[in-house]
Amino acid sequence: MVSLVARNLMKCYTSVPAVEDVSFSLRSGEVLGCLGPNGSGKSTTVRMLIGLSDPTRGEVLFGGKNIRMNLVAYRKLVGYVPEEANLYPFLSGLEYLELVGTLRGMDEPTLRKRIDSMLELFSLHPHRHSAVGSYSKGMRQRILLIAALLDDPELLIFDEPLSGLDVTSALIVKNLIKLLGERGKAVFYCSHVLEVVEKVCSHVMILRKGRVLAQGSADDLRQAAGQSSLEHAFVHLVEDRDATQTARDLADAMATA
Amino acid sequence: MIHGGETADEDGLDLGMGLLFGLLALPGVFSSLFLADKYGSLFQVLRGDLDFDPYSASLPDEYFFIALSMVVTAAVAIWKWDSLLPDRRDYINLAPLPIASSSFLGANIFALLLLVGATAVDVNIASIGLFPLVVCGSHSSLTYFAIFLGAHLVGVTLASVFSFSAVMTILCVLMSVLPFRLFRKCSMYVRCILIAVILAILATSATVPGEIQGIAEHTRSWLKLLPTVWFTSLDQWMLGRANPTTAMLGNRALIATGLTFVFAICTCVFSYRRCFTSSGEANAMLPARENAIGNWIYRMVHRLVFQTPFERAAFRFTTKALVRGESQALVLGWFVGLGIVISSQSLVGSLTQPISSMGQRIPSAEILSVPLTLSYFLILGLRCSFEVPIALRANWLFRLTVSPDSRECAAFARKVIAVFLLPVLLLCGLSLYASSWGWKFTVVHLTIVTVVSVLFIEIVSIQFRKIPFTCSMPRFKSNSIVVIFIYVVGFFIFSTATSTAEHWAFQDLRRVLIFLPVLGAIWLGIKYWQKSLTYLDTRVIFDELPPTVVETLNLSTSR
Numbered sequence: 001m002v003s004l005v006a007r008n009l010m011k012c013y014t015s016v017p018a019v020e021d022v023s024f025s026l027r028s029g030e031v032l033g034c035l036g037p038n039g040s041g042k043s044t045t046v047r048m049l050i051g052l053s054d055p056t057r058g059e060v061l062f063g064g065k066n067i068r069m070n071l072v073a074y075r076k077l078v079g080y081v082p083e084e085a086n087l088y089p090f091l092s093g094l095e096y097l098e099l100v101g102t103l104r105g106m107d108e109p110t111l112r113k114r115i116d117s118m119l120e121l122f123s124l125h126p127h128r129h130s131a132v133g134s135y136s137k138g139m140r141q142r143i144l145l146i147a148a149l150l151d152d153p154e155l156l157i158f159d160e161p162l163s164g165l166d167v168t169s170a171l172i173v174k175n176l177i178k179l180l181g182e183r184g185k186a187v188f189y190c191s192h193v194l195e196v197v198e199k200v201c202s203h204v205m206i207l208r209k210g211r212v213l214a215q216g217s218a219d220d221l222r223q224a225a226g227q228s229s230l231e232h233a234f235v236h237l238v239e240d241r242d243a244t245q246t247a248r249d250l251a252d253a254m255a256t257a
Numbered sequence: 258m259i260h261g262g263e264t265a266d267e268d269g270l271d272l273g274m275g276l277l278f279g280l281l282a283l284p285g286v287f288s289s290l291f292l293a294d295k296y297g298s299l300f301q302v303l304r305g306d307l308d309f310d311p312y313s314a315s316l317p318d319e320y321f322f323i324a325l326s327m328v329v330t331a332a333v334a335i336w337k338w339d340s341l342l343p344d345r346r347d348y349i350n351l352a353p354l355p356i357a358s359s360s361f362l363g364a365n366i367f368a369l370l371l372l373v374g375a376t377a378v379d380v381n382i383a384s385i386g387l388f389p390l391v392v393c394g395s396h397s398s399l400t401y402f403a404i405f406l407g408a409h410l411v412g413v414t415l416a417s418v419f420s421f422s423a424v425m426t427i428l429c430v431l432m433s434v435l436p437f438r439l440f441r442k443c444s445m446y447v448r449c450i451l452i453a454v455i456l457a458i459l460a461t462s463a464t465v466p467g468e469i470q471g472i473a474e475h476t477r478s479w480l481k482l483l484p485t486v487w488f489t490s491l492d493q494w495m496l497g498r499a500n501p502t503t504a505m506l507g508n509r510a511l512i513a514t515g516l517t518f519v520f521a522i523c524t525c526v527f528s529y530r531r532c533f534t535s536s537g538e539a540n541a542m543l544p545a546r547e548n549a550i551g552n553w554i555y556r557m558v559h560r561l562v563f564q565t566p567f568e569r570a571a572f573r574f575t576t577k578a579l580v581r582g583e584s585q586a587l588v589l590g591w592f593v594g595l596g597i598v599i600s601s602q603s604l605v606g607s608l609t610q611p612i613s614s615m616g617q618r619i620p621s622a623e624i625l626s627v628p629l630t631l632s633y634f635l636i637l638g639l640r641c642s643f644e645v646p647i648a649l650r651a652n653w654l655f656r657l658t659v660s661p662d663s664r665e666c667a668a669f670a671r672k673v674i675a676v677f678l679l680p681v682l683l684l685c686g687l688s689l690y691a692s693s694w695g696w697k698f699t700v701v702h703l704t705i706v707t708v709v710s711v712l713f714i715e716i717v718s719i720q721f722r723k724i725p726f727t728c729s730m731p732r733f734k735s736n737s738i739v740v741i742f743i744y745v746v747g748f749f750i751f752s753t754a755t756s757t758a759e760h761w762a763f764q765d766l767r768r769v770l771i772f773l774p775v776l777g778a779i780w781l782g783i784k785y786w787q788k789s790l791t792y793l794d795t796r797v798i799f800d801e802l803p804p805t806v807v808e809t810l811n812l813s814t815s816r
Contacts, residue, residue, distance in 0.1 A: 052656060072660040080657065086650040088574075090581035094547075095573070102570035103658040129547060147654075 003027040004049070004155055004186055008058035011044050018044045019210045022058075026188055026203075028154070031181040033201030033218075034190040037238055041210040042190045043083055046159050049188060050080050062155070076104065079148035083159040083190075085140035089133030093124055093143050096132055100147040111150070118146045122169065137164030145173060156180060159190045174200055198230040208238050278379045280591055281329060284598050285383030288325060289391055291602060292318055296391050311392045312405070312496055316489070317466035318392075319409065322384045323488045324462050325598065326413040327420040328455045329380045330373075332594070334424035335448050335455075336587060341369065341428060342529065362529045366522065369425070377417035385410050408495035416488040419514045422521040424451060429524035433531060458485055462601055469493070469503065481506060487513060562672050567665055571724055575643075575673055578726045582647045585726060592638025599634075600627045619763040620694055625702060626756035628685045632710045633751045635681060637744065639674045640717045643725035652727040652799055659724065661797045670718040670725065678710060701769060702759065708776055709755055715783045722795055730801050 009022040019041040026032045036042050047053035049060055051071045060067045067074040087096055094115065101111035119125040122142040132140060141164045148156060158177070162170045177200050181187055191197050197204060198218050206213045206221070214221055214237055218230050225233035235243075296311060334341065343351070343365065351361060389406040431440055431447065461483065468480055469489055480486050481502075490506035493499045499507060555573060563572050579585050607623040646652075682703060690699040762768040 050657065052653065072658075075657050082653060084650070086648070086653065088578075088648050088651045088654075090647070091574075091577060095577065099570050099574055100654065100658075102566050102573075103654070105566045 003061075003063070004188070005061040006045070006049065006058070007061065009045065009048055009055050009060070010057040011041075011048060011053065012056045017056075017210055019048070019207075022207070022210075022212055024205055024212070024215060026155075026186050028184045028186050029181055030203060031177060031187040031189055031201045033197035033204045034188065034207065035192075035194065035197055035204060035234060036207035039209075040207040040238075042207055043159060044210075045207070046083075046157060046188070046190055050078060050157055051075060076151070077154040079151065079153035079156045081141075081144045081148045081156075081158045081161045083163075085137060085144050085164070087132045087140055087143060089131060091132055092129045093119070093132055093135065093139075094128040096143060097147055097150065101150055104151045106151055114150055115146070118149065122146060122172075138166050138169060141165055142169060153185075155186045155188070157188045160192070161189070162191070162193065162196060194229075194231045194234055204230070206234065206237055213237055278375070281333065281376070281379050282383050284325060284329060284595055285322070285381065286387065287595070288322065288598065288602060289384055289387035291599075292388070292391050296394060312498065315392045315405075316469060316493070317462070318388070319412065319492050320466040320469065320485060320489045321462045321602065322381075322388060322409070323412055323416045323492070324459050324485045326377075326381050326384070326416045327485065327488075328459045329594075330376050330417040331420040331424050331451065331455045332590075333376050333380075334421050334428075335451050336583075336590075337372075338424075338428060338444065338448055341372075341425060342432065342525070358530065362526065365529065366525060369525065373418060373421045373425075376421060377414050380417055381410075381413040384413060404496060408492045411495060412488050412492035415491070415510060415514045416484070419484060419488070419510075419517055420455075422514070422517040425521040426517060426524055427451070429521065429528040433524060433528040437531075456597070458483075459597065459601060461485060484510070484513065558676060562676060563669075565665065567659060567663070568669055568672070571669055572673060572676075575725045578647050579639075579642065582645075582726065584645050585642045585647060588642040588645055589638040592634045592641065593631075596631045596634025596638075600630045603627055603630065619698065619760065620690065620702075622753075622756045622760040624689070625759050625763075626752045627689060628682055628703070628706050629709070629752040629755055630748075631681060631685055632678060632706060633713070633748055635678055636674055636710065636713055636717060639677060640670070640721075643670060643721070643723070644728070644730055645726065646729055647726040649727070649729055652724075655724050655727050656799055659797060663797055664795050666723055666797055667718050667721045667795070670721045671714050673725070674714050674718070675711070678714075679707075682706060682710070698763065701763075701766070705755070705759060705769070705772060708772075709751065712776065712779050712783065713751060715780075719783065719786060720790070720794055722798055723801075724797065728799050728801055 004026040006022055006024050009019055010017060011019040022041070022045055024032065034042050034045065044053065048055050051060075051067055051074065054068075062074055062077070088099075091099065097115045097119075098111065101115065106114075116125070119128050122145070124139060124142055124146075127135070127139065132143065135143070141161070145161060148158075156177075161173055161177075165173060174196060177187055177189060181202065189197065189201055202217065203215070204218050204221055205215045214224065216224070221237075222228070222230060222233050225236045227233040227236055296314070343361065347361075385406070389402060389409055393402040393405050427447065431443070435443070465480065465483065465486065466489070469486060487506045487510035490499065490503035491510040492507075494504050494507035558572065559569050563569050579589060603623040603626050607621045686699055686703040686706070690702060758772075762771065
């Protein structure tokens with residue numbers, strides 16, 4: 001059973017800490033949801049987990065070993081969906097997936113077979129030869145999801161994977177994440193959408209201003225905050241301003257002469 | 258229009274207008290300066306040509322400059338094909354605004370006029386400034402110079418306006434006549450055909466100028482259909498050297514320019530409304546098919562050259578980025594174009610010599626330099642285009658999958674350049690030498706060119722530690738001027754010096770053996786240089802940052 005452990009992670013940009021003292025562990029079969037408002041350090045944490053950014057302090061362990069010791073071998077076991085769907089716009093969807101699979105060292109027949117079946121399942125097969133630049137946001141997101149799942153990785157790191165997806169695709173992905181957890185994959189799931197996190201994740205971590213504010217199962221967090229839903233618990237823990245009042249102020253500002 | 262376009266890459270190379278116009282003017286500078294020895298009075302005396310008439314001698318060069326002017330201006334129009342008329346971004350940004358579409362049309366036509374004017378001036382400014390000086394430098398009369406300058410200025414400028422208007426007309430007519438989807442589909446093919454046409458126009462510089470003076474009603478009527486002949490005839494007419502036929506052709510140049518210009522504006526107005534409304538659907542996906550031939554070629558090249566998964570993936574990525582990336586294709590196209598211009602000048606030069614080199618026992622140094630020149634510019638073009646980033650924000654994929662300690666980048670770059678170069682060398686060698694000078698010379702010459710090219714590839718890729726197109730680059734490096742100087746000197750060593758040495762060696766084939774120790778010594782030097790590289794010199798990078806004036810130590814952050 002493999003596990004991902006973040007130990008006292010800290011990341012500073014020009015001496016200002018973006019993430020400070022973040023620690024958690026994620027085992028096979030678990031889906032850990034990471035919640036937090038904008039600027040709370042979710043994406044910085046993800047970048048350190050994937051090895052795209054070096055922690056200023058602390059370490060990330062996978063299977064008991066620091067991922068820096070053999071980054072390439074670690075990344076071979078990781079599927080990653082970044083926050084923004086930045087793909088090469090001049091490649092077709094099929095070409096992009098072939099590029100990903102070849103770079104990951106997959107053999108050609110397996111690669112072709114998996115690409116074909118996944119494109120079919122994500123309803124992208126008819127558009128596989130069209131340039132990614134002409135894809136809608138949701139289609140690009142689906143390509144990213146396929147790219148992450150292509151090599152059957154042990155650990156999946158999703159940063160806002162439902163962004164831009166239509167209702168059907170979002171439902172598929174939500175069910176898929178749950179299923180992946182049940183099948184023994186370790187899933188780290190970053191999102192703003194509280195309902196999804198509540199439904200999909202076995203554990204939740206809430207970040208605020210770069211620090212872990214609360215950690216545990218969704219039930220634990222609800223009970224600790226004394227709230228009826230995760231959304232209320234989140235607002236109770238994180239937000240320090242009244243959303244209804246802010247909306248009213250904005251509407252007033254629009255009508256100001 | 259300069260920065261725009263449907264396929265413009267936000268993260269990629271933004272050449273900037275200054276550098277872009279500088280690049281477009283450079284072929285004219287090179288071409289003018291290369292002619293200095295032909296018209297210099299000292300060289301005429303040394304050649305024993307005391308009865309030298311610059312006007313007559315300048316006809317082939319005038320033709321060449323007119324062809325160059327047409328070709329470069331048309332190339333700009335072809336390159337900016339997608340952004341001459343409003344594109345999807347314009348539609349998205351402008352359509353919701355409370356502005357009449359006639360205002361957009363007026364602004365677009367004004368911008369087009371500015372672009373054609375600026376391009377015509379820029380492409381020809383070097384030849385207008387330098388060529389008359391070179392030709393009339395040894396002549397004391399100011400009137401002589403002024404007449405030549407005026408004729409040249411009118412000829413090349415009108416040629417530019419004509420070619421730009423012609424491409425614009427083709428674009429607007431296609432846009433008006435074809436359904437939008439079909440227009441988008443055939444757009445790339447039309448552009449390829451136009452590129453072939455302009456290269457063919459440039460290639461006529463080798464043979465057509467000699468025919469112009471003797472052109473009459475009955476001779477080679479197809480010559481009279483060439484726009485380059487019309488504008489050269491116009492130039493001759495303005496110099497007062499026209500016969501009735503060339504005067505008629507000169508008149509045709511004026512009428513054709515006027516008509517094409519007016520027709521371009523009319524078709525632009527006509528197609529504008531359709532273009533503006535349909536550009537909203539420009540992002541719609543067109544059905545595309547798998548390229549079976551392309552895949553077969555990839556499989557063959559993979560099997561023969563690229564063995565590792567990284568090399569295979571990166572080769573597919575590199576070729577597609579080169580073909581589909583606008584800035585990358587522009588950089589490569591500019592170098593290759595310059596190579597073709599200089600090579601064709603060498604060919605023209607050797608063909609217009611009193612005794613044709615083609616009839617000689619061995620080819621002249623100019624003819625021997627053709628594949629070397631093409632090779633030099635192709636290698637340099639590929640190497641420079643590799644530096645130009647494409648969709649940088651998508652390079653996280655390579656950051657995630659390629660080990661920074663991988664030392665594959667330089668070897669990969671060498672293989673890619675070689676794969677592109679070898680077919681060009683073979684094609685050029687077989688077409689140019691095999692039929693005229695036989696297989697023996699062809700094989701020896703191509704072997705030397707290949708070995709020299711391989712050494713040059715080794716040199717240019719020795720410190721290459723990027724995956725092509727995936728690394729950011731500062732717009733200007735502090736050593737840019739030195740690099741350009743090295744490129745120019747490198748060209749003279751690689752092409753001129755090597756071809757001269759070859760010409761000397763071919764007079765007695767045993768002399769070819771002298772190349773062995775020289776090339777061997779260069780090879781050893783390269784290997785020594787490669788061995789002296791440190792770990793940091795070979796580590797894969799994705800960000801090339803300019804050197805900072807002040808280094809911060811970040812002492813406030815405790816580790």
